[in-house]
Amino acid sequence: MNAKMDQQDACxxxxxxxxxxxxxxxxxxxxxxxxxxxxxxxAAPQLFSRAAVVLDLSHLLKLPDDGxxxxxxxxxxxxxxxxxxxxxxxSEVDALAQRMGLPLIAKFRAAYEPADGGSIAxxxxxxxxxxxxxxxxxxxxxxxPAAPVSTLGAQHYEGTVRSGQQVYARDRDLVVxxxxxxxxxxxxDGSIHVYGAVRGRAMAGAQGDEKARIxxxxxxxxxxxxxxxxxxxxxxxxxLEGQSVRCWLEGEKLLIAKL
Amino acid sequence: xxxEIIVVTSGKGGVGxxxxxxxxxxxxxxxxxxxxxxDFDVGLRNLDLIMGxxxxxxxxxxxxxxxxxxxKQALIKDKRYETLYVLAASQTRxxxxxxxxxxxxxxxxxxxxGFDFVVCDSPAGIEKGAHLAMYFADxxxxxxxxxxxxxxxxxxxxxxxxxKTRRAERGDGAIKQHLLLTRYNPARVAVGxxxxxxxxxxxxxxxxxxxxxxSENVLAASNAGVPVILDDNSFAxxxxxxxxxxxxxxxxxxxxxxxxxxxFFQRVFGG
Numbered sequence: 001m002n003a004k005m006d007q008q009d010a011c012x013x014x015x016x017x018x019x020x021x022x023x024x025x026x027x028x029x030x031x032x033x034x035x036x037x038x039x040x041x042x043a044a045p046q047l048f049s050r051a052a053v054v055l056d057l058s059h060l061l062k063l064p065d066d067g068x069x070x071x072x073x074x075x076x077x078x079x080x081x082x083x084x085x086x087x088x089x090x091s092e093v094d095a096l097a098q099r100m101g102l103p104l105i106a107k108f109r110a111a112y113e114p115a116d117g118g119s120i121a122x123x124x125x126x127x128x129x130x131x132x133x134x135x136x137x138x139x140x141x142x143x144x145p146a147a148p149v150s151t152l153g154a155q156h157y158e159g160t161v162r163s164g165q166q167v168y169a170r171d172r173d174l175v176v177x178x179x180x181x182x183x184x185x186x187x188x189d190g191s192i193h194v195y196g197a198v199r200g201r202a203m204a205g206a207q208g209d210e211k212a213r214i215x216x217x218x219x220x221x222x223x224x225x226x227x228x229x230x231x232x233x234x235x236x237x238x239x240l241e242g243q244s245v246r247c248w249l250e251g252e253k254l255l256i257a258k259l
Numbered sequence: 260x261x262x263e264i265i266v267v268t269s270g271k272g273g274v275g276x277x278x279x280x281x282x283x284x285x286x287x288x289x290x291x292x293x294x295x296x297x298d299f300d301v302g303l304r305n306l307d308l309i310m311g312x313x314x315x316x317x318x319x320x321x322x323x324x325x326x327x328x329x330x331k332q333a334l335i336k337d338k339r340y341e342t343l344y345v346l347a348a349s350q351t352r353x354x355x356x357x358x359x360x361x362x363x364x365x366x367x368x369x370x371x372x373g374f375d376f377v378v379c380d381s382p383a384g385i386e387k388g389a390h391l392a393m394y395f396a397d398x399x400x401x402x403x404x405x406x407x408x409x410x411x412x413x414x415x416x417x418x419x420x421x422x423k424t425r426r427a428e429r430g431d432g433a434i435k436q437h438l439l440l441t442r443y444n445p446a447r448v449a450v451g452x453x454x455x456x457x458x459x460x461x462x463x464x465x466x467x468x469x470x471x472x473x474s475e476n477v478l479a480a481s482n483a484g485v486p487v488i489l490d491d492n493s494f495a496x497x498x499x500x501x502x503x504x505x506x507x508x509x510x511x512x513x514x515x516x517x518x519x520x521x522x523f524f525q526r527v528f529g530g
Binding site: 183 | 415418419421
């Protein structure tokens with residue numbers, strides 16, 4: 001133990017909810033995009049002038065090449081907004097973001113499926129080429145092409161997570177054998193399983209995995225969230241209180257049901 | 260030789276830490292142990308009042324930590340029990356007057372002096388004073404009242420005990436945690452105004468080591484400077500005696516959990 005325990009840390013690092021507008025591209029036309037956004041900025045300068053936005057390419061059938069994406073980003077800038085990243089999509093978008101030195105904003109994680117569904121082959125081959133070691137093991141039946149296949153297994157936490165404590169399972173599921181106290185938090189990039197009472201908060205899919213789920217054997221939670229979609233319980237619903245429940249996402253909707 | 264260090268803590272203020280520290284230390288001394296009880300609440304010193312030695316404080320804990328007095332000079336011998344000593348807090352300093360090294364040295368020296376137990380009366384909160392009180396502990400008595408805010412604060416303290424103490428940092432075995440429920444009023448529990456023992460045990464996930472009933476005798480004893488454990492006639496005193504016995508490893512059933520039934524004379528004459 002050091003004698004400096006009462007010194008303040010240099011910074012706090014935490015994920016917060018920040019409002020960033022999402023520019024979802026429907027057709028690749030930099031000039032039209034610029035014009036459209038300029039109109040929006042003029043209409044509501046307070047709101048949109050120098051607003052941080054992320055570029056969402058998920059609704060395009062085919063990912064544009066780097067030059068085109070550059071042109072789209074430039075179009076956003078010249079309209080008066082500030083593009084700060086790409087929305088999280090397929091592994092191709094990931095690679096694109098890396099080439100451009102831009103972050104992927106998980107909160108705006110786009111749907112993996114192309115907009116019109118099915119007519120386009122999933123980008124599985126390129127994904128396989130990009131990450132061979134992860135793909136080496138048998139792929140699950142549904143074969144979600146871009147969903148990371150976890151080889152890490154779950155993180156186990158024995159005992160109770162006390163008020164004020166936070167447990168985070170990075171890139172994996174979290175299993176807790178005890179309770180989650182009031183004002184305690186458990187967070188996982190994957191799913192969460194709790195075999196005690198949850199009185200605090202449980203947040204699954206912290207990096208945006210909408211397939212993540214939460215299983216609780218004694219439900220009294222203050223808040224549950226999956227991939228940024230959350231529900232707060234000021235009152236615990238009578239029909240769920242103390243019950244075993246599962247939580248999952250259906251579209252934008254966070255659903256909870258008894259097991 | 261090292262002393263067993265017991266911290267009495269709670270997070271929340273006003274739940275009965277100092278009352279518990281005084282009775283616990285006295286109870287251990289009654290069992291023949293050599294005991295020192297230290298007030299860590301620098302700036303808000305109370306323990307000396309409850310122990311009834313406030314007029315005999317010459318040197319205090321801060322003086323010892325700073326080397327301005329020796330341990331022998333600062334330890335106040337209890338007037339009732341030979342093997343019980345009080346180390347008072349300083350009323351004129353603030354909590355920054357304590358240092359980790361200084362506290363460690365005092366605790367080590369008490370071990371060398373042949374003390375069996377050191378009871379550390381923690382201040383409320385989770386700041387430096389509370390941190391230092393719990394840091395070197397082997398046992399923790401977490402004092403909790405049967406109400407939700409106290410339970411939550413105790414939960415926080417249990418978390419800190421499991422992570423921010425020397426034992427936790429060195430990985431040499433967890434601190435032994437004892438949950439002590441104080442100000443328990445069975446009548447109010449019965450009508451649902453207060454959390455029950457079971458509620459509190461369930462929320463915190465550990466069992467109680469004792470339940471001290473709410474009692475007028477506690478206030479009276481405090482004002483008289485007599486630890487309530489010495490009041491054999493009060494339920495609170497008896498409950499503290501049971502608690503000390505349990506901490507020393509004896510098995511005793513919990514008492515005073517039911518609404519007291521009025522006796523024949525009380526029914527006749529009112530009570």
